[in-house]
Amino acid sequence: MAFSLSSIAKRIHKTLANLRTGIVLLILVVIASALGTFVLQRPVTEADKLARAYSPNTLRWLDRLTLTDVFHAWWFLALLGLVSLSILLVSIDRFPNAWRFYARPYRKTDSHFRAALPNKVELPIRNSEDGLNAAERALKKLGWPVERIADKSEPSLYSERHRFSVMAVYIVHASLFLIFAGGIIDGLFGYSGFLMLQKGESGNVIELRTGARKRLPFAIKCYGAGQENYADGSPKRWWSKLAVVQDGKEIQTKEIVVNDPLVHQGLRFYQASYGPTGKLDGLKLLATPDGGTAREITLQADQPFDLDPNTSVTLAEYIPDFFIRDNQVFKRSDDPVNPAFRLQVKNKATGEDAKLWLFPAYGETAQGQKTNYSFAYRDMQMGYFTGLEVSHEPGQWLVWAGCLLMGAGLFVAFYMVHMRLWIVAVPDAKGKLVLWIGGQANKNRDRFEQKFNDVVATIQFELKGTSVAARPARKEEAELTLAGVK
Amino acid sequence: MSTRARVVQMEEPAATGGNALLVLVGLSVVFLLVVALLGVAKSGGSLISESNFLYVALIFYAGAGALYMGFGVTGTPRYVRYASVATSIGLVANTLAVAHRWYLSGRPPFASIYEMLLSFVWAVAALTLFAEKKFGVRIIGSITMPLAVVCVILMQLLPSDVRPLVPALQSTWLHVHVTLAMLSYATCALSCALAMMFLIQDDCKTETFLAWTSAMVSAIYIAIVATRFERWGGLSVTGWDAKNKSDIFLGRGMRLFVTVPDLGWLFMIAAAGAIVPLVLYLVGRAKNNESFYATANKAVFISILLHLVVLGAFVLRVRDASYPSPDQEGLFPTSLAASPFLLGGMVTGIFASLLYLMLLWRRADLEGLLPSADTLDRVTYKTICIAFPLLTGMIAAGAYWANRTWGSYWSWDPKETWAAITWLVYAGYLHMRITRGWRGRRAAYFAILGFGVVIFTFLGVTYLLPGLHAYA
Numbered sequence: 001m002a003f004s005l006s007s008i009a010k011r012i013h014k015t016l017a018n019l020r021t022g023i024v025l026l027i028l029v030v031i032a033s034a035l036g037t038f039v040l041q042r043p044v045t046e047a048d049k050l051a052r053a054y055s056p057n058t059l060r061w062l063d064r065l066t067l068t069d070v071f072h073a074w075w076f077l078a079l080l081g082l083v084s085l086s087i088l089l090v091s092i093d094r095f096p097n098a099w100r101f102y103a104r105p106y107r108k109t110d111s112h113f114r115a116a117l118p119n120k121v122e123l124p125i126r127n128s129e130d131g132l133n134a135a136e137r138a139l140k141k142l143g144w145p146v147e148r149i150a151d152k153s154e155p156s157l158y159s160e161r162h163r164f165s166v167m168a169v170y171i172v173h174a175s176l177f178l179i180f181a182g183g184i185i186d187g188l189f190g191y192s193g194f195l196m197l198q199k200g201e202s203g204n205v206i207e208l209r210t211g212a213r214k215r216l217p218f219a220i221k222c223y224g225a226g227q228e229n230y231a232d233g234s235p236k237r238w239w240s241k242l243a244v245v246q247d248g249k250e251i252q253t254k255e256i257v258v259n260d261p262l263v264h265q266g267l268r269f270y271q272a273s274y275g276p277t278g279k280l281d282g283l284k285l286l287a288t289p290d291g292g293t294a295r296e297i298t299l300q301a302d303q304p305f306d307l308d309p310n311t312s313v314t315l316a317e318y319i320p321d322f323f324i325r326d327n328q329v330f331k332r333s334d335d336p337v338n339p340a341f342r343l344q345v346k347n348k349a350t351g352e353d354a355k356l357w358l359f360p361a362y363g364e365t366a367q368g369q370k371t372n373y374s375f376a377y378r379d380m381q382m383g384y385f386t387g388l389e390v391s392h393e394p395g396q397w398l399v400w401a402g403c404l405l406m407g408a409g410l411f412v413a414f415y416m417v418h419m420r421l422w423i424v425a426v427p428d429a430k431g432k433l434v435l436w437i438g439g440q441a442n443k444n445r446d447r448f449e450q451k452f453n454d455v456v457a458t459i460q461f462e463l464k465g466t467s468v469a470a471r472p473a474r475k476e477e478a479e480l481t482l483a484g485v486k
Numbered sequence: 487m488s489t490r491a492r493v494v495q496m497e498e499p500a501a502t503g504g505n506a507l508l509v510l511v512g513l514s515v516v517f518l519l520v521v522a523l524l525g526v527a528k529s530g531g532s533l534i535s536e537s538n539f540l541y542v543a544l545i546f547y548a549g550a551g552a553l554y555m556g557f558g559v560t561g562t563p564r565y566v567r568y569a570s571v572a573t574s575i576g577l578v579a580n581t582l583a584v585a586h587r588w589y590l591s592g593r594p595p596f597a598s599i600y601e602m603l604l605s606f607v608w609a610v611a612a613l614t615l616f617a618e619k620k621f622g623v624r625i626i627g628s629i630t631m632p633l634a635v636v637c638v639i640l641m642q643l644l645p646s647d648v649r650p651l652v653p654a655l656q657s658t659w660l661h662v663h664v665t666l667a668m669l670s671y672a673t674c675a676l677s678c679a680l681a682m683m684f685l686i687q688d689d690c691k692t693e694t695f696l697a698w699t700s701a702m703v704s705a706i707y708i709a710i711v712a713t714r715f716e717r718w719g720g721l722s723v724t725g726w727d728a729k730n731k732s733d734i735f736l737g738r739g740m741r742l743f744v745t746v747p748d749l750g751w752l753f754m755i756a757a758a759g760a761i762v763p764l765v766l767y768l769v770g771r772a773k774n775n776e777s778f779y780a781t782a783n784k785a786v787f788i789s790i791l792l793h794l795v796v797l798g799a800f801v802l803r804v805r806d807a808s809y810p811s812p813d814q815e816g817l818f819p820t821s822l823a824a825s826p827f828l829l830g831g832m833v834t835g836i837f838a839s840l841l842y843l844m845l846l847w848r849r850a851d852l853e854g855l856l857p858s859a860d861t862l863d864r865v866t867y868k869t870i871c872i873a874f875p876l877l878t879g880m881i882a883a884g885a886y887w888a889n890r891t892w893g894s895y896w897s898w899d900p901k902e903t904w905a906a907i908t909w910l911v912y913a914g915y916l917h918m919r920i921t922r923g924w925r926g927r928r929a930a931y932f933a934i935l936g937f938g939v940v941i942f943t944f945l946g947v948t949y950l951l952p953g954l955h956a957y958a
Binding site: 019022023026029030033034037044052071183192230232234235236238257260261268270272390391393396399400410444446 | 735890906
């Protein structure tokens, strides 16, 4: 037997449009996600931490199985795609029935339906017209909308509330698709990156997560950034004063803090980090000429400072944490805990260069043999950067819309009850004319029972004088009993 | 619903006196309060402090738990009434603790795992009372109160100092997100308790549970002994580098293990205690002799006591101590933080065994005292219908907040991922129930499983899996 393309498609459709398949896929997603939380993930873990946690062999296998980046692996995305497809197909399969139910409500009862309905009461009446009128009055009093079903043999009333709640599940599923759509749009067209700025600097090239660079159509200028601390020294606030510069003009300025980004052209700039650049912003020295008076100078890296018309000094090198071996200066770490500075003193007249080291830890002064200046360390200012997280998420509005819709859908689905009442004037089993009242709710049935009883009681009240007490067609179920030991 | 519940009153049984437990619990509560009061008076500290309120709450929750459980065992309705009173007093003390902390810090207590537990316990106690009133299910406290007690004890191990908010937490969304989270978690706890009540009322075979529970607990202890038992009866645990807050590493992928002497024997005994009920069950099944099951149940009880002792010994010996390592010279510090899986396994085992013992409460008299299985099933479903939208809102609020703080609404952080898993589990429950008509037993298992996932998301992820939610 040859498989035609359409029969395969049909089979796939049948498999996917099955709730059981959907549940199996969901379980797979759950397992995969759980795996992705137990195995350290490359995108969010530092490389050396990963290397410490797993042996090289294990790591190789984890990488090969893409378990170190589950959430961006093709098979995980495919799984998510299949789940969405399954939800879509199941919803589409079930929709026509639900729509029929919604569009063409069951208004007129027949005897089989009446026999099978659990919630029902029969009230004796004299004639059908009076009975139905009383019922209509009662329902209107209780705020139920009433519809008269014209039928010669069995005149009846139909009333319902919250019929739309039967469609709520489709709203919820649709909202899920809005969220997925938003996520897909962001996955395809969104990007996020990082922009590091120092005070006074401006930049328009961001470094993307992928390592690539992206040029923005405008530049961000940083007018300053800082950190404020609580009394105990823990950070209280990070801020950056930013400006958007386009075509040489400042379009927008804002002081951003964590939780309050700058938004321009769909791009958001978040305060993500703040810290020392490791570079020196300024070195404060006390320069003393031989036999002269000392004065304070501030050096910036690689910028000559004129001490007198003939002499200039430059900060040639800065080592944040040094050690000396074999008479050479080496760097131990990037922490500015034990700095060393190399100064270059140039004599313009003789053209002589003098290089001298300044080690604040060993003593404050440095004096070169070929210069007539001595230098004493006073202070240094580290450069600080503000790290801006930049993200472009064109799909996020769909996500938020989806969230709101889902909230509404869940509210309707769980808390709005589709309640229906049918009231018919028919002869009962003994042939006596009665007002048959039946009701049904699609959820929260016990609460509905109370409502139903209210309706019956009100109808009884309206019928007063023409009928006797109601005969419940079904025994009241005594639930929630917590009677003591008998 | 509510009116009906109010109409049904507890009838005082004439035959059973059942004052013993009441007197015992009453005296214990008074004794502990007096001791605490003396302690405060001696130290000259202020009576009005969060820790004192919390201590009072702990005492009353524990008393309530004992009474609820006493009701489960003896079926004395009077216990429940006093248990409710104790829960209410505990809740008042808990509220005062929350209020005091709120007053001191000027913000709701939502910013650390300690504060969240504080709110969570409050929500659990409040919902317990609410469920008693609203649904008439009067002994869910026998599950929720022990949970509250465990949480309050756990809080004692956590840093409780009021810290100022770090910049990322300074957001209104913190309040929205955490309020929704705590409410939904507490509602899930309630649904789990109701599902347990359902299983008590349901007439499923307890032997199956005996088999599964004892197999699981045995597996936990066998795994611990198999991987951690050292020569001469020691137990190896990971060394803890307190300064860097990380395990000590010898090399790539190699953690440094230290040996705690003698603890290995204890775990050996605990494993034996866990295996005995399983063996008894298997023998009973092979011989088709029901009397073995009764012995197995007693063995479960004894093994719980054993496991509690072992847990206590483990906590006392591993917390802030230093031991030698077989791999390297010198003494290395240990910490509970370095052995989250061991701790998690032990606590899970004890809880599972306790839940199993609860099933044995099923008796004719208790059946009359509890709501019908049908009602319990429906009420479980109803609580999940409340919890699910709350969970959804929690995740949505969290995503929105993350988008304002980290620049991305979803980053597959472990906490996020597990919140999504929780959501999926409950979504699965709802689908199976609504479209497949899952009722009763299977739905109850699902509800219990769901709460297991919730607890893992809430506490497990924080301690076992690192991520962005570092402060929670």
